[in-house]
Amino acid sequence: MKFSTKLGLWFFFCILIIETGSMLFLHQNVVQTLIDNEKEALLARGASHRDVLEDSFTDNTLQHIVLMESKTDTEVVITDQNGDVIESSIALNEEINFFILQITNDDQVIEADWESQSYIATASPFRSNSGENGTVYMLKSTNQMKGLITDLNHHFAIAVIIILFFLVITNIILVKLLTKPLVSMKEATKRISEGDFTVTLPVKSKDEIGELANSIQTLASNLNYLKQERKEFLASISHELRTPLTYIRGYADIGQKPNLVESQKNEYLKIIHEESIRVSNLLEDLFELAKMDQNSFSIMNEEVQFREFLQTIYDKAYPVFSNSGIELKFNRKEECYVNIDPLRFEQVVLNILDNALKYSDGGTTTIELSKKDNTCKLTISDEGKGIPEDQIPYIFDRLFRVEKSRSRLTGGVGLGLSIVKEIVDAHEGELKVSSEFGVGTTVSILLKEAKNR
Ligand SMILES: Nc1ncnc2c1ncn2[C@@H]1O[C@H](COP(=O)(O)OP(=O)(O)OP(=O)(O)O)[C@@H](O)[C@H]1O
Numbered sequence: 001m002k003f004s005t006k007l008g009l010w011f012f013f014c015i016l017i018i019e020t021g022s023m024l025f026l027h028q029n030v031v032q033t034l035i036d037n038e039k040e041a042l043l044a045r046g047a048s049h050r051d052v053l054e055d056s057f058t059d060n061t062l063q064h065i066v067l068m069e070s071k072t073d074t075e076v077v078i079t080d081q082n083g084d085v086i087e088s089s090i091a092l093n094e095e096i097n098f099f100i101l102q103i104t105n106d107d108q109v110i111e112a113d114w115e116s117q118s119y120i121a122t123a124s125p126f127r128s129n130s131g132e133n134g135t136v137y138m139l140k141s142t143n144q145m146k147g148l149i150t151d152l153n154h155h156f157a158i159a160v161i162i163i164l165f166f167l168v169i170t171n172i173i174l175v176k177l178l179t180k181p182l183v184s185m186k187e188a189t190k191r192i193s194e195g196d197f198t199v200t201l202p203v204k205s206k207d208e209i210g211e212l213a214n215s216i217q218t219l220a221s222n223l224n225y226l227k228q229e230r231k232e233f234l235a236s237i238s239h240e241l242r243t244p245l246t247y248i249r250g251y252a253d254i255g256q257k258p259n260l261v262e263s264q265k266n267e268y269l270k271i272i273h274e275e276s277i278r279v280s281n282l283l284e285d286l287f288e289l290a291k292m293d294q295n296s297f298s299i300m301n302e303e304v305q306f307r308e309f310l311q312t313i314y315d316k317a318y319p320v321f322s323n324s325g326i327e328l329k330f331n332r333k334e335e336c337y338v339n340i341d342p343l344r345f346e347q348v349v350l351n352i353l354d355n356a357l358k359y360s361d362g363g364t365t366t367i368e369l370s371k372k373d374n375t376c377k378l379t380i381s382d383e384g385k386g387i388p389e390d391q392i393p394y395i396f397d398r399l400f401r402v403e404k405s406r407s408r409l410t411g412g413v414g415l416g417l418s419i420v421k422e423i424v425d426a427h428e429g430e431l432k433v434s435s436e437f438g439v440g441t442t443v444s445i446l447l448k449e450a451k452n453r
C-alpha cells in the first residue's frame, strides 16, 4: 500500500473516531438538557397551580386551572386527599389512573421516561388555607418531545455528513501536501542511485522534511563532486605517469644512437634515472594514500620529545636549505611531549619543509615549537611565493597544484599535503594553512600534549 494512502486512511479513521465520539457526547447532552427543561417547566407549572389552590380552593379556581390547561400542550388532573379526581383537563384512562395512584409528600417528577411512555408527569401536593388536601398532577405528552428529538437527530445527521465531506477534502489536501515532498525526495534518491547527481529539490521549509531534502541535496552534490574528482584524479595520474615515461622513452631512444659521446650518454642516463625515481616516488605516495583510504595503515605511537625530534630533522634539512640560499631557523621555546609515530611524523615535517624549499626563492623559513593549554603547536612559515587565497581550500586535494603546468623543474605532483593531512588526522591533530600570495605561507599543526606529563 502506498505511504500516502496509508497516511490518509490513518488520518481519516482517527478523525472519524474523534468526531463520532464528540458528536455522540454532544447529542446526549442536548437531549438530556431538553428533557430536563421540560421536566422543570412542568414542575414549575404544577407548583404555580398548587400555590393558587392553596390560596383559594374554590370551584371557580379549579375550573379556571383546567380551562387554562386545556388551551396549552400540558394537561392537569387535580385529586383530593383520597385520590379521587376533582377536576381534569383530559379524559382519564388507564395510564393516567396509574399516575394519580402515586401520592407524594412534596413536588416530584413521577414519570420521566419520555422514550417509552406517552406522558411525562409531575405531582405537586397542596393543602389549602380552608383545609382541603390533594395533589395537582401535571402531564405532558411525549409525542412533541419525540418529534423535537427526531428533528434534532436530522440536524445532527446533516452536520455529520457535512463534516465528513470537509474531512475527506482536508484529508486529501493534507496528505498531498505532506507526501508531495516525500515523493519528490524518493524520486531524487532513485535518480541519485542511477548515477544522476544533478537533482534539485524544491523543498524550502525549515522543518524535518526541509532538513531531509537538504541532506539529500548535499549528498547529491558531494557524490557529484566525488565523481568529478575521481575523473580529474585519473586524468592527472595518467598525465603524471605519461610525462616522465615520455622522457624515459625519449632519452632511452637517443641514448641508443651510435656515435654518442660518453658524457652525453651519461647525461641521458642521469635523466632516465631521475625520471624513474620520480615515477617510483609517485607510485609509492599513491600506494601510501590508498592504504590510508582503506584504513589498513597503522600508526605506531610512542611518546616523543617533540623539540628533540624536530631538532634532528632541522639538522638534516639545514644544509639543503643553505644550498638553495634560504635561511632555516628553529625557534625552540620549550620542550613538549607528544604521542606520535616518529617515522610518519618525520614524513609530515619533511613534506612541509620540502614545500617551503620548493616554493621560496631565498628568505627565511622558520620552524617554531610552542605550548599552550596542554597543546603543542608546531608552525613552519616561509617567505616564499604564497598561495592565492581562493586556492587554499584545495591544497589538500590529491594531485592539486597551484601551478597547473608540470615541468621537471617545478617538481611536485601534488600529493605531499594530502599525505600530511591524512597522517595528522590519524594522530587526531589539527592542521591549518594560512598564506598570503607573494608574502609567504604558514603551516601549523596542533597536537595534544602526552597525558602523563
Ligand atoms: N609553502 C608553500 N608555498 C607556496 N605554495 C605552496 C606551499 N605549499 C604548498 N603549496 C602549493 O600547494 C600545492 C600542493 O602541495 P603539495 O605538497 O600537496 O604538492 P606538491 O608540493 O606540488 O607535490 P609533492 O609534495 O607531492 O611533491 C603545491 O603544488 C603548491 O602549489
Ligand SMILES: [Mg+2]
Pocket (backbone or CB within 6 Å): 351, 354, 355, 412, 415, 416, 417
Ligand atoms: Mg609538496
